[in-house]
Amino acid sequence: xxxxxxxxxxxxxxxxxxxxxxxxxxxxxxxxxxxxxxxxxxxxxxxxxxxxxxxxxxxxxxxxxxxxxxxxxxxxxxxxxxxxxxxxxxxxxxxxxxxxxxxxxxxxxxxxx
Amino acid sequence: xxxxxxxxxxxxxxxxxxxxxxxxxxxxxxxxxxxxxxxxxxxxxxxxxxxxxxxxxxxxxxxxxxxxxxxxxxxxxxxxxxxxxxxxxxxxxxxxxxxxxxxxxxxxxxxxxx
Numbered sequence: 001x002x003x004x005x006x007x008x009x010x011x012x013x014x015x016x017x018x019x020x021x022x023x024x025x026x027x028x029x030x031x032x033x034x035x036x037x038x039x040x041x042x043x044x045x046x047x048x049x050x051x052x053x054x055x056x057x058x059x060x061x062x063x064x065x066x067x068x069x070x071x072x073x074x075x076x077x078x079x080x081x082x083x084x085x086x087x088x089x090x091x092x093x094x095x096x097x098x099x100x101x102x103x104x105x106x107x108x109x110x111x112x113x
Numbered sequence: 114x115x116x117x118x119x120x121x122x123x124x125x126x127x128x129x130x131x132x133x134x135x136x137x138x139x140x141x142x143x144x145x146x147x148x149x150x151x152x153x154x155x156x157x158x159x160x161x162x163x164x165x166x167x168x169x170x171x172x173x174x175x176x177x178x179x180x181x182x183x184x185x186x187x188x189x190x191x192x193x194x195x196x197x198x199x200x201x202x203x204x205x206x207x208x209x210x211x212x213x214x215x216x217x218x219x220x221x222x223x224x225x226x227x
Contacts, residue, residue, distance in 0.1 A: 035215060043202060045156075045218035091155055100146060100169060101206075101216055103155040 002027045002094050006104035013082045014112050020067075021077045021107050023092030032096035034068065034075045039106075040088040048090070051075065079109075087111045115140070117207050118187075119219035126226050132192040132199070134222045138207030145188045146216060147180055150202040162188060195226045 003026045013019035025034070036048040051059045051068050058066050063080045079086055092104040118137040126132050138145050143164050148156040149172075161169040162182040173180065177195075182188040192199055202223045206216035 033215075037218075043221050043223075045204065045206075045221075047215050047217075050215055095216075098169070100158050100161055101148075101156075102158065103148075105155045106153075 002102045004094050004104035006107050008107045010108045012110040018080045023075045025073050025094050029096045035093040036077045037091045038088045084111050117219035119205050124224050126195045134190040136188040136205030142207035142209050144208045145182050146206045147190050148204045197226045200226045
């Protein structure tokens with residue numbers, strides 16, 4: 001079974017600085033999708049960014065980008081120019097042949113003004 | 114296009130009662146997933162349904178829990194004889210097709226068992 005590991009339970013960053021959240025996963029599949037979701041205190045699950053495993057180019061969405069290292073099974077999220085509204089729990093997730101999302105344990109991100 | 118609608122937002126049940134959680138997927142979505150989130154933890158897969166079919170229920174507890182997604186109406190997650198350990202946030206997600214579309218999540222139902 002696939003597993004997703006987020007080794008940083010908590011991270012903090014100064015407003016306007018850059019922070020990187022780590023995620024590793026374990027799979028024997030070659031074709032899959034990876035996601036980062038944001039969960040603010042409202043509890044809503046918000047899709048931040050998505051990466052297809054067959055694409056070598058790293059996905060980017062405005063201030064959010066990923067570093068996808070397929071061989072290392074690593075999928076980190078970089079947030080540039082951090083804003084107060086970025087404070088939330090961030091979940092890395094894997095979607096493969098089992099046709100379901102498998103989530104990591106989450107990283108709580110705090111933004112210091 | 115309305116998002117995934119879950120109700121109620123909050124549900125309080127006493128031990129031994131039944132809990133029914135409802136999920137209306139986005140319009141045009143025929144795939145529904147249920148996840149459970151315990152405090153300070155990630156979301157754990159429970160069940161994957163298509164219209165009138167359970168595709169994968171490998172994450173569902175063997176007893177007291179059941180789910181359905183009828184041809185008409187919302188998907189229902191039913192928990193019979195609730196216990197305190199059932200207290201959690203339950204999320205529903207939907208997608209139009211599995212391979213190329215990300216899941217869209219509802220805002221969850223927080224179940225509290227007293």
